[in-house]
Amino acid sequence: MSGLLLSVKNVTKSFGKINALENLSIDIQKGAVIGLVGSNGAGKTTFLRLLCGLYRPNSGNVVFIKDGIEDDIEKFRKSIGVLPESTGLYHRLTAWENIRYHSRLHGIDDTISWNRTLRFSKALSINEDLMRHTRGFSRGMRQKTALLRALAHGPEILLLDEPTAGLDVTSARLVRKLVLQLKEEGGTVIYSTHNLSEAEKVCDRIIIMHNGQLRFDGTNEDLLSETDTKSLEDAYVKLTNDDARIKDKVEQEGWFAKTWRQIFTRNIEYAFQEDE
């Protein structure tokens, strides 16, 4: 592991009144495989979209560092490979045509991308299907094709948004194996998942996000020791338990806000879990 590749500095991103990310600061080192863990709606996808420039932060900034020079996303896009949540394949094109299209947009020669595709497709056991139209592909095959598409132009950093979601055991294992292979070759991967055990298997650093906030950033061992728990699952639950936060908020409510809540939220009363 060497050098800083990416730096997220005090980033806040909101959609209307909803804060999707709150004052997030994360540094990504070159060669690291980072697990981005969080429940649905934690802000993982928003964070990844910020990294690849699809969203612009309301405050703070995302900086890429190449050869010691800081740059914004627009100049760094060629170096990013993205596997979005929806695979986004064109069904009337073959798997290779899908991959080639994106490689060409990255300015990569067809021969180079073909060689890379062939190499990784063997690792994912999909090399026989490259010339097939993706219309008839299973969820796993589509996911693998999208992964090949993200890799074909030789990115410096790979952003994977739940790469094993919906995959069978064998396919998920192949994807994880490929990520580990990339790690050995010095690749940088940000691996978004809500599966802690998967993050434990693949990642050497875990970032836990909850309600748009950074709750933890460190190694598996740090996570257990910091939370004083014996399993990652317990640690995650402890970090993301929002009862205390809501209790504080409700206690601070004024008379008007409380009445408003009781009328318009059908008189919900919060039941708070007692601290052990």
Added chain:
Amino acid sequence: MNLSSKFKNILTISNKELVDYIRDWRTLLAVVLVPLLMFPTIFFVLPIVLQSELDERQSLHLDIRVETNQDSSEIQFLLDGFSENLLNYSIFELDENININDTSMLMEGIKNLNYSSVLRLTYDSNTTIWEYYIVYDSTKESSGEAYLRISKILSDWEENLTSERISNEGLNEEAILNPVKPWEISQGDIATAGEQAGFVFSFIIPLFVSIWTATSGVQPSIDMTAGERERGTLESLLCSPCTRFELLLGKWLAVTCIVGVSIFLQLTGLVFAISFLMSGTFLEPPELSLTSILLFLVAVSVFGIMVVALEMAVSMRSRSVKEAGSILGPMMIFFFLPAIFAQFINLEGVELFWFAVPAVNVLLAMRELLQNEIYFMHVLVWIVSSLFYAGCATWYASRQFLREDLVESIS
């Protein structure tokens, strides 16, 4: 990124969109086959079908009821005409006390299909005038056909009676019936057949071109924008190094190609239909100079740029194909109305400002060019204003491609 790589990106996007689009057989049907065959079908098959239907209707034997206050020998000419025209008549004496305006019973008979039509005919011996009316049902084909045949026979009878009465008075029939008549010369109209055709087409083609341009761009525009959003393919594309403007231009180029091919094929079909299927009739290919043809293509192109850019912008704002379709459908009226309106503007002495009104300007330009008339000021104004509108539409479309919520889809 240098200019050549930007251009390369645009071509890559456009090429992929075209391949993706034409791999659907329904697209080929809509873009190639239908436009190519539409006019030959209309010009060739439709007349045959119409003629066959007409022949079938004319061969029908129809029952009619004739009511008169005269003896049948007085109307022998009429009765012979009915027989010759396959009208089976039944004659009834018209009661002198009957209310002539009361047709309720006759209507009942027609509604019950007892007879197709009724002719009521009375003769006034004081004035020597025959009066008649025909009762029929315009919503029934057989009744309408009977009405047409009776009217024609009555007209012939009137002509015959008139001639007879004039000659009984010892007058010159030609001098009485035709006191003013034109000289029979070979050609009074100095316009050539090609010019006449150009004049006729100047009312048809601009209207068709505007409708084709607007309608044939809808489906590909939606498919390449809202369709991509819905299918979730846009996110990975937006992550690529190409800029949003390159993306817009690539997609716009693809839609424009599809619209262009569609219009070209429809025009080819139209020219073929006129040149071969309708040759020898009043329709001939219009006589146009090369400049007129080139300017016509420019007019179609700038109109296409504007329409496609607007359609893509609107589609891009939509989260789904359904939403885009429900907006673009009613929006078509903004292209159709100017197209229809432009048909009614007099071209001779037309005010210059019309050539600056969006959509109307291009349609008027097409009309002038099809009449092979080129006025420098008109051309200047419509080219500059059209390019301005096309630029505005493209700018608006590019703004839509910069929206952050493009990555959100409903899928």
